[in-house]
Amino acid sequence: MYTDSSEFPGPAALELTGVSKSYRTGTTAVAALREVSLAVPAGTFTAVMGPSGSGKSTLLQCAAGLDGPDDGQVRLGGTEISRLGGKALTRFRRDHVGFVFQSYNLLPQLSVTANVTLPLLLAGRGTDGAWLEYVLDAVGLTGLGNRKPQELSGGQQQRAAIARALITRPDVVFADEPTGALDSGTARQVLELLRHTVSVLNQTVVMVTHDPVAASYADTVVFLADGRIDGSVSGASARDVTDRMASLGGN
Ligand SMILES: Nc1ncnc2c1ncn2[C@@H]1O[C@H](COP(=O)(O)OP(=O)(O)OP(=O)(O)O)[C@@H](O)[C@H]1O
Numbered sequence: 001m002y003t004d005s006s007e008f009p010g011p012a013a014l015e016l017t018g019v020s021k022s023y024r025t026g027t028t029a030v031a032a033l034r035e036v037s038l039a040v041p042a043g044t045f046t047a048v049m050g051p052s053g054s055g056k057s058t059l060l061q062c063a064a065g066l067d068g069p070d071d072g073q074v075r076l077g078g079t080e081i082s083r084l085g086g087k088a089l090t091r092f093r094r095d096h097v098g099f100v101f102q103s104y105n106l107l108p109q110l111s112v113t114a115n116v117t118l119p120l121l122l123a124g125r126g127t128d129g130a131w132l133e134y135v136l137d138a139v140g141l142t143g144l145g146n147r148k149p150q151e152l153s154g155g156q157q158q159r160a161a162i163a164r165a166l167i168t169r170p171d172v173v174f175a176d177e178p179t180g181a182l183d184s185g186t187a188r189q190v191l192e193l194l195r196h197t198v199s200v201l202n203q204t205v206v207m208v209t210h211d212p213v214a215a216s217y218a219d220t221v222v223f224l225a226d227g228r229i230d231g232s233v234s235g236a237s238a239r240d241v242t243d244r245m246a247s248l249g250g251n
Contacts, residue, residue: 013042019037021067032227042171045194047209054225057176100162119164119168139193175208191217
């Protein structure tokens with residue numbers, strides 16, 4: 001794992017430096033992230049794992065600009081997003097970040113093509129037809145662009161959500177438990193697709209997951225425990241990840 005982009009050649013797609021975040025409930029404060037530093041090289045697949053409550057979702061929210069850290073910096077594609085707020089941050093996210101969630105969040109009344117190109121429409125950008133076709137092909141939805149989401153299987157719906165995340169050519173795609181709602185065979189296909197977007201499209205992907213099999217598709221698995229980074233492994237098998245998680249006392 002890199003804690004600083006000077007440690008690797010090439011640009012960092014994402015860099016967190018000393019990021020801390022607490023939540024206040026009543027009179028008590030819960031430290032969800034404690035001085036987390038992490039650098040993700042462009043064109044790599046990173047999985048974030050850790051026990052329940054270790055701070056994975058908070059890390060993703062801060063890294064993607066969905067929430068602001070209390071302390072520290074977040075740089076995404078060369079922009080320090082922790083300095084941005086309001087409309088500037090919303091615009092930045094729209095143009096530079098892609099999201100894939102466990103629930104596909106497709107609009108039922110729109111076709112696959114309209115769902116996939118919605119981020120471009122919202123950004124006031126035109127659709128490059130060749131890129132749309134390429135992306136739909138890449139996610140295995142060739143010829144299904146006119147279908148409505150409910151006319152697709154769960155795996156196909158998640159593929160459409162991945163196409164929607166890729167369409168703006170974002171600096172980073174953040175995936176939060178992207179296979180949580182899928183059976184293991186379909187999950188494997190979606191993970192292979194995410195792997196393909198990194199290996200072939202040079203996309204940067206950061207995925208939060210509870211599943212050691214999902215994590216094994218990543219180049220690097222970063223472990224969180226109690227709001228801190230607790231090491232990382234590269235090229236890990238599902239077994240390696242399971243063993244590491246057991247040593248963290250996690251699930
Ligand atoms: N909105 C919130 N208000 C108060 N505390 C919160 C809030 N969100 C998260 N927390 C606390 O922050 C800590 C980290 O939570 P987070 O959701 O980031 O962990 P996680 O690793 O994603 O957990 P899980 O695997 O169960 O989803 C936990 O102690 C959690 O209870």
